Amino acid sequence: xxxxxxxxxxxxxxxxxxxxxxxxxxxxxxxxxxxxxxxxxxxxxxxxxxxxxxxxxxxxxxxxxxxxxxxxxxxxxxxxxxxxxxxxxxxxxxxxxxxxxxxxxxxxxxxxxxxxxxxxxxxxxxxxxxxxxxxxxxxxxxxxxxxxxxxxxxxxxxxxxxxxxxxxxxxxxxxxxxxxxxxxxxxxxxxxxxxxxxxxxxxxxxxxxxxxxxxxxxxxxxxxxxxxxxxxxxxxxxxxxxxxxxxxxxxxxxxxxxxxxxxxxxxxxxxxxxxxxxxxxxxxxxxxxxxxxxxxxxxxxxxxxxxxxxxxxxxxxxxxxxxxxxxxxxxxxxxxxxxxxxxxxxxxxxxxxxxxxxxxxxxxxxxxxxxxxxxxxxxxxxxxxxxxxxxxxxxxxxxxxxxxxxxxxxxxxxxxxxxxxxxxxxxxxxxxxxxxx
Numbered sequence: 001x002x003x004x005x006x007x008x009x010x011x012x013x014x015x016x017x018x019x020x021x022x023x024x025x026x027x028x029x030x031x032x033x034x035x036x037x038x039x040x041x042x043x044x045x046x047x048x049x050x051x052x053x054x055x056x057x058x059x060x061x062x063x064x065x066x067x068x069x070x071x072x073x074x075x076x077x078x079x080x081x082x083x084x085x086x087x088x089x090x091x092x093x094x095x096x097x098x099x100x101x102x103x104x105x106x107x108x109x110x111x112x113x114x115x116x117x118x119x120x121x122x123x124x125x126x127x128x129x130x131x132x133x134x135x136x137x138x139x140x141x142x143x144x145x146x147x148x149x150x151x152x153x154x155x156x157x158x159x160x161x162x163x164x165x166x167x168x169x170x171x172x173x174x175x176x177x178x179x180x181x182x183x184x185x186x187x188x189x190x191x192x193x194x195x196x197x198x199x200x201x202x203x204x205x206x207x208x209x210x211x212x213x214x215x216x217x218x219x220x221x222x223x224x225x226x227x228x229x230x231x232x233x234x235x236x237x238x239x240x241x242x243x244x245x246x247x248x249x250x251x252x253x254x255x256x257x258x259x260x261x262x263x264x265x266x267x268x269x270x271x272x273x274x275x276x277x278x279x280x281x282x283x284x285x286x287x288x289x290x291x292x293x294x295x296x297x298x299x300x301x302x303x304x305x306x307x308x309x310x311x312x313x314x315x316x317x318x319x320x321x322x323x324x325x326x327x328x329x330x331x332x333x334x335x336x337x338x339x340x341x342x343x344x345x346x347x348x349x350x351x352x353x354x355x356x357x358x359x360x361x362x363x364x365x366x367x368x369x370x371x372x373x374x375x376x377x378x379x380x381x382x383x384x385x386x387x388x389x390x391x392x393x394x395x396x397x398x399x400x401x402x403x404x405x406x407x408x409x410x411x412x413x414x415x416x417x418x419x420x421x422x423x424x425x426x427x428x429x430x431x432x433x434x435x436x437x
Contacts (some may be wrong), residue, residue, distance in 0.1 A: 040162050040248045040428065043235060044437065047158045050236040053147045060147075064140040071136065074129045078120045087111045092303060108299065109306050116295030123316075126285025131278040138272035145268060148261035156432050158234050163425040165227045165245045170417040172220040178410045179213045182206060185389060189399070198395055205399035209406070251427050251437075253364070259435035260353070266346045273335045273342070280331050286320035353433065360430040367423035374416035381409035 048054075091108040186206045192198035225241045232239045292314040300311035388405040391397045431437040 038162075038231075038239070038243055038245045040159070040245075041437075043162055043231065044155050044158050046237065047154055047235045048151055051151060051154055053151050053154070057144055057147050060140060060143050064136065067136050068133055071129055071133050074125070075122060078118075078122075080118045081116075082118070083115045085111070085113050108304065112298060113308070114295055114297035116293055116297075119292045121290045122287070123290060124286075124288040125282070126287055127282035128279060128287075131275055131282050134275035135272055135279065138268050138275055142265050142268035142272060145261045145265035149265060152261060152432065152435065154234065155437070156429075158231065159425070159428055159432055161227055161231050161234065162245055163421055163428075165224060165231070166247055166421045166424075167418055168220050168224045168227065169244060170421065171414055172217055172224070174410060174413045174417065175213055175217050175220065178406070179210065179217070182210055182213065182406070186210070188393060192393060192395075198393075202392065202399035205403060209403050247421070248424060248428070250424060251431055253427055253430060256434065256436060258353070260433075261435065262349055263346070266342055266349075269342050270339050273339050277332050277335045280328050280335070284322070284324070284328050286318055286322075289317050289319075291315060291317055356433050357430060360426045360433065363426035364423055364430070367419045367426065370419050371416070371423065374412070374419055377412045378409075378416050381405070381412040385409040 088110050091110055093107065186203065189198060189203050189206055193200050193203050228239050228241050228243060292312065294310070294312040296308065296310050298308050299305055300309055301313070302311075385402075385405045385408075388397060388402045392399060392402040428437065
């Protein structure tokens with residue numbers, strides 16, 4: 001049986017979870033962040049610790065311990081108790097054999113009784129129990145790594161929701177700033193309308209634009225609330241709808257070994273197939289065992305005795321099924337083919353992972369170049385909007401012309417912030433795909 005700590009390493013440690021939550025709260029105070037601000041690494045870590053997949057791994061470990069113990073009991077003595085009573089229509093009769101001899105032979109009773117206990121001890125099984133234990137361990141470890149792969153999918157979901165929250169939050173900030181700027185400029189236009197310098201339609205257009213911005217803010221607020229609810233489910237905890245997320249710093253992207261649990265899963269699958277080959281070979285080996293039987297009844301081994309008495313036997317035995325018509329050889333070939341199939345799955349996984357990693361690298365490079373242009377675009381759009389407002393105040397252009405330029409400036413700002421966040425997301429996606437986050 002494997003030691004308890006061998007399985008407990010996969011159980012969620014509540015002390016660690018409490019420590020993570022404590023660090024998250026303390027960091028909020030240390031770095032001046034509000035207490036309702038979430039960090040990406042905390043979200044990923046908490047979601048991983050509180051996932052039901054951890055319970056699955058823990059229960060799988062407990063079941064594994066019982067299965068190994070059951071297999072180990074194959075080396076313990078097997079005992080059994082039996083009883084039998086029978087009546088025969090005839091029995092051994094020596095009268096014809098002994099006819100003419102001056103001796104008398106008692107007749108045997110037609111009813112027979114026997115109560116006996118058996119004890120069998122396996123001495124050599126050809127390696128069957130060892131092979132079966134290896135199969136169980138490999139299967140269990142493969143299941144653990146499969147759960148880890150599913151945990152990685154959970155982390156990717158948390159990552160996606162987190163950056164979606166960042167984008168909606170940043171978009172809401174930009175719309176709020178635009179709304180405040182529009183409010184200030186409405187005061188100027190209202191003054192012009194009241195003084196008869198500008199037409200009232202200009203002020204009405206700004207009012208309509210203000211309603212449009214408030215509508216956009218409402219949509220973003222509803223989207224944020226929905227994303228918060230999704231994040232709450234993924235983290236298995238309650239998160240306030242007013243919670244904000246802290247933009248993470250750019251991680252260092254460097255060449256480092258890929259730590260995907262799928263690779264360990266493939267390895268354990270092959271180990272299990274190798275153990276099955278060993279089991280097939282062990283089944284072809286002879287098995288040796290010791291046995292003993294103690295009984296009470298009549299007749300015993302002395303068939304001419306009609307008295308109830310005790311008797312016993314003990315000895316060694318061998319069982320060898322040496323003729324299987326090539327079944328074992330063919331079964332081993334099947335396992336070899338299955339191992340090759342695992343290698344094919346691993347190669348297909350490698351190809352897909354390489355495609356995904358390359359796509360994230362390409363996105364990082366793309367957004368890096370786009371951000372250089374975005375900064376210039378935002379500066380130009382700000383200047384154009386300021387110039388358009390000056391023209392609007394002087395009655396040179398209409399409010400529709402100004403609002404068009406204001407909308408262009410807002411879109412440029414949104415695009416700039418979205419590209420910044422999408423670049424960050426591509427970097428963290430890359431780390432998750434590597435299994436290094």
